[in-house]
Amino acid sequence: MAATEKDQTTIATAKELEHVPWSEEYEKMISGMLYNSLVPELEETRWKARKWCHLYNTTFPGLDDPTFTMTDGANARYEQLTQILGRVGKDAYIEPPLYLDYGCNVSLGERFYAGMNTVILDCSLVLIGHRVMFGPNVSIFAATHETEVTSRREYIEFAKPVVIGDDCWIGGGTVVLPGVTIGKGCTIGAGSVVSRDVPDWSVAMGSPARVVRTVQPLPDLKPGDEVAFTAVERQS
Numbered sequence: 001m002a003a004t005e006k007d008q009t010t011i012a013t014a015k016e017l018e019h020v021p022w023s024e025e026y027e028k029m030i031s032g033m034l035y036n037s038l039v040p041e042l043e044e045t046r047w048k049a050r051k052w053c054h055l056y057n058t059t060f061p062g063l064d065d066p067t068f069t070m071t072d073g074a075n076a077r078y079e080q081l082t083q084i085l086g087r088v089g090k091d092a093y094i095e096p097p098l099y100l101d102y103g104c105n106v107s108l109g110e111r112f113y114a115g116m117n118t119v120i121l122d123c124s125l126v127l128i129g130h131r132v133m134f135g136p137n138v139s140i141f142a143a144t145h146e147t148e149v150t151s152r153r154e155y156i157e158f159a160k161p162v163v164i165g166d167d168c169w170i171g172g173g174t175v176v177l178p179g180v181t182i183g184k185g186c187t188i189g190a191g192s193v194v195s196r197d198v199p200d201w202s203v204a205m206g207s208p209a210r211v212v213r214t215v216q217p218l219p220d221l222k223p224g225d226e227v228a229f230t231a232v233e234r235q236s
Contacts, residue, residue, distance in 0.1 A: 017086030123159035135172030
């Protein structure tokens, strides 16, 4: 069900992000209210994201430069991500192809890695913690619609935020639905559909995903507690 008033906490979080198309409909969109997706500010931002995705998915950094290394390529991809995403943590890396609705509503923590064919429909905020890994073909859906038909005929929709905590591994082919929070230290089995919140330190799988066991909690890491590796170095 859509919200009936703006969520000031979510709006305050969005004010810390880059590339945001501030407008009345944008604030309603990220607040979970019914909103008109065809207003110019939102259409322009989605069009920008489509163009950016095409470039990201069809170019190969350093293709004709024999001195260009995998680390150089990771750095080039990182710079590309900063041009569209709301926040990008250090050493974040996403394999192309990548598909976004807006981009500006996505916040990535440090050492994030995503495999090929990631889809993020970020009509609301998608907040992802540190040291999170996605397998290939993971889809994050913050966008949704009413089941009553009238609003869909009028291009009216709504969205709910998605939050993924630190140290999570999201298996390939997983779909995360609107409004879901996955706690820190979780593993989601490949091919799962996550339709409800998953508590910290859980292993969940299935459609719908259900917790099948828990893992040993670990203390939170502080800056300087770990050796930093680039995303490419982690995969080698």
